[in-house]
Amino acid sequence: MYTFNDTIRGTPTFNSGLEVRFGDVSLNQEMNNEDGTFFVANTTGRDVLDFHHETATIKGRDGQYLYGATYKEREIEIQVKLTGFTDLGMRKQYERLNRLLFSRKAKKLVFGDDSGRYYKAIFSKVKKPELEDANDTVIKLHFICHDPFKYTEPKTATTNKVTYNGDFPTEPILRLTTQAGSEIRILHLETQRYIRLKATYIQGPNLLVNCETREITLNGRNELMNFDMVNSRYFKLQKGVNTFQVVGALLNSIEYKEVFA
Structure with missing residues (x-):
């Protein structure tokens, strides 16, 4: 009692x-x-x-x-x-x-x-x-x-390499700054999956790629019309080291939640 x-x-x-x-x-x-x-x-x-x-x-x-x-x-x-x-x-x-x-x-x-x-x-x-x-x-x-x-609550990495400690894969959110050019390509090196955008880009706008919700925005506006749907694949962070290679933009941060069972 x-x-x-x-x-x-x-x-x-x-x-x-x-x-x-x-x-x-x-x-x-x-x-x-x-x-x-x-x-x-x-x-x-x-x-x-x-x-x-x-x-x-x-x-x-x-x-x-x-x-x-x-x-x-x-x-x-x-x-x-x-x-x-x-x-x-x-x-x-x-x-x-x-x-x-x-x-x-x-x-x-x-x-x-x-x-x-x-x-x-x-x-x-x-x-x-x-x-x-x-x-x-x-x-x-x-x-x-x-x-x-x-x-876990969201964690943030500010380099192109993330050491992921979760037990199960997770979908990250990437924040980038575009550079002048006609293509942006974000490659997840370990899985060889990449996201490709084809358009005319200028220096400076903010690009957000949300792999969980499948949203891609440029300065808050929908950018999926320039998404290469044939070849692009959204990626997940795997347990261990995850490396990103980016062409046509600067990677500012990677936000993610660690997943456990």
Whole structure:
């Protein structure tokens, strides 16, 4: 059985368990207040991911043909001890929690024991207590990460070489300054993939190449009309050293997030 002390909102005077941030808000700080307490006791779903096997049955062949495998979505469950100092306080705790968990799109979900990385999660459901009117209960908050990976905040390199420490490939954002000429070519040396733009360019405009969203802009305007769709391929940073060779522009920075599972 847990013992709780009275608190001032945002400054719990007791250990509120593992800190959980959803979006830009600490659930621990918001939920430990004049109405009651909130203690994160345990989490599940932050370990090994499950695979989905893509198979086909072929007539005359034993078993099945495996033609692909992908990670399933990640499901995270947070076990919380929730209390209200009064009946009214408990109802306010539920109202507050509903407000904090409300979102129609994925938000960053961060845990205090792994604060340098975040999941893209959306709240799904709660395992309700047996006695909903009890002022001292344990609930389980269920989140789904349709993107099963976890990410670091963006990092920036200002040279043409990046040492990438993530476990899985990531799509970078490149910022460049054009030079006078008729072609810009950005080559990722390790994979031999490149992006090629054909147009008349002058010295100075800012070129942005976003490999994640497939956007290319010149001074904020769409530049995809000059994209060589036949030969160009967007690239990803691979674990280890990544080197870029650029013709027709100066590479100013490479922005990327490290990806883990």
